Amino acid sequence: MITYSDYTAIIDADGTKHTFEEGVQTDKARQRYEHIQKELDDGYLEEQIHDVATTGTHLDTELSEQHQALIDDLIDGVSDGAGRSLAGLAVVQLTIKSIAPDQNIRLHKGSQRSDHFGWKEGISFRTIDSTHIAPALREYDLLYVNKDGVMMTRSLAENYPYSQVYKASLRGPRDAWGTLVEAIERSDSSLAPEPALRYLLLALVNRGSYAQEISQDLLDAVENLRNKGTSPDQIFDVIQRHIRQSPHSDRVLKIALHALYQVLEDNDHLSGVSPTGGTLQPPEFTPLPDADIDGHNPAITVTHPSDASHIHTAWDVNTGRLDMAAKLDQLEGLLQAHPEIQRLGVIVENGPSVDPAIDDRLATIEDQHNVEICITTFDDLCKELLEELVSAGVDYSQWLIAYAETLIHRRRNRAPLNEPTREWVEILTDVIEDEF
Structure with missing residues (x-):
């Protein structure tokens, strides 16, 4: 100048x-x-x-x-x-x-x-x-x-x-x-x-200024709850109630699952693979925000450590009424684009289908693509993963910490949320404080 x-x-x-x-x-x-x-x-x-x-x-x-x-x-x-x-x-x-x-x-x-x-x-x-x-x-x-x-x-x-x-x-x-x-x-x-x-x-x-205040309130509430003593069921219940009370609960559910996978990764419980994909830096989790993988949009992908373009596991999260036949069409498209996938999961709200025709088609897809397809509920999946952590002696309350820190943008290197989270943060604080 x-x-x-x-x-x-x-x-x-x-x-x-x-x-x-x-x-x-x-x-x-x-x-x-x-x-x-x-x-x-x-x-x-x-x-x-x-x-x-x-x-x-x-x-x-x-x-x-x-x-x-x-x-x-x-x-x-x-x-x-x-x-x-x-x-x-x-x-x-x-x-x-x-x-x-x-x-x-x-x-x-x-x-x-x-x-x-x-x-x-x-x-x-x-x-x-x-x-x-x-x-x-x-x-x-x-x-x-x-x-x-x-x-x-x-x-x-x-x-x-x-x-x-x-x-x-x-x-x-x-x-x-x-x-x-x-x-x-x-x-x-x-x-x-x-x-x-x-x-x-x-x-x-x-x-910003106010967001920093309510973020600290949430962290204090999480720490107080942990000091009081919790059980895995209580941690799950807090997160589940927060999801149900939050606007756009389908999005919050994906964030909760993402946070749980963060804990699995931190404690070496991903069997040699790292959750990744979408817009984040490998070998971290994606998509948060949602990513488009060859026209398909799974909620969480887990990739091979040697090649971030190769998906090992993909979870597709669905809330509300689901057309399972149409969903299977989407899954077949994903498997054709990514034949390396070894496990494909569909999270549904009301449990696995009991339609014999759907079950037969699932078995056919598994055989044709040499893939394991799991249809489960969010509750069952999270409880299964939590049980795995508890059996290994891992502090299960890490899930609540990861969830809270993701919502307050303390984990932007792993999950940068491109949406306002202030209301979600305030609701989670209220849910936790109801435990006292």
Whole structure:
């Protein structure tokens, strides 16, 4: 970055030079500013927050894994003492860019008065923040910031364009924030602002200020229950009741099964294979979120340790009424695409079929594909796996720990949930506290 008497220049690593002139705000910048204010007055940000905060199936995102990781680094760098201003500033910048893509989010000051500093193409971030962004973040308990906004932080108000070489001293995840700014403003950027904003808001819903509080409440409740003394049946009952009381219980059931497999892996009870597949890093569990394997969508896959593309075991979770004939068609398709599968399980709500025709077809598929097919209930499968852990002397309450830590995003390296989990966390805390 080079500063001159009336403009600032930022030079990219490839030598590309960007110049930002100081002076009275241009008419185009003023029009962009008025458009942004109108959209925010009409509730743009609140609608985005409400949308991502409503529990549903996992949030589809257009962001690359690289950009998701960048925003994760930004949020994970927030602590009680540092990082909140940078996270809040990122919300300001992505909101502005989502509403007005032509507005450069490096230029945080703009004025129509010649005696006030500003960039000709800049706008007042401070006004936008104090009027709209900070109130929304505080109202929805996403981030504890100054009521007048993060732009009241002196280090964010220096007369330099925002960049990786911004001259002021910043505390917190500065590298992640600076890299995000560069990713947004690159001329060849593939980062779409609105999906990035939605992912950032979801991260704050799940891991922001209030989320950290309720997450600690859940961990305290789990520890109190374990200290009180539990049985395998009680742990199972707590998780089962939580599933039944939660919205989108079919999704929560898959998360619970995933957490149990995490414990099996941690205690070497997967017979030499590791649960994986989908979007996570092998040899970890997938899919969470749900993955599409050649047009098929099992809830948990277990792959061979030597080749993560080869599935050893696949569990297909089903809730509600099931057309078993249609399900068998799907399973045959999966087996044709992955002939290496050795065990294929179908979890149903009401137990195995007693239809002789279905049983005969199951036997035929097993013979043709040299595979074991197991049809069971979630209750029976989990109790079987729990019994295996208990027989080996493993602390069965690890399941509840893994389940809780997955829901509060403490295990994102193994199970990154791309949906809001706050309501699930609060319900689990209540279920556990009912045990006292």
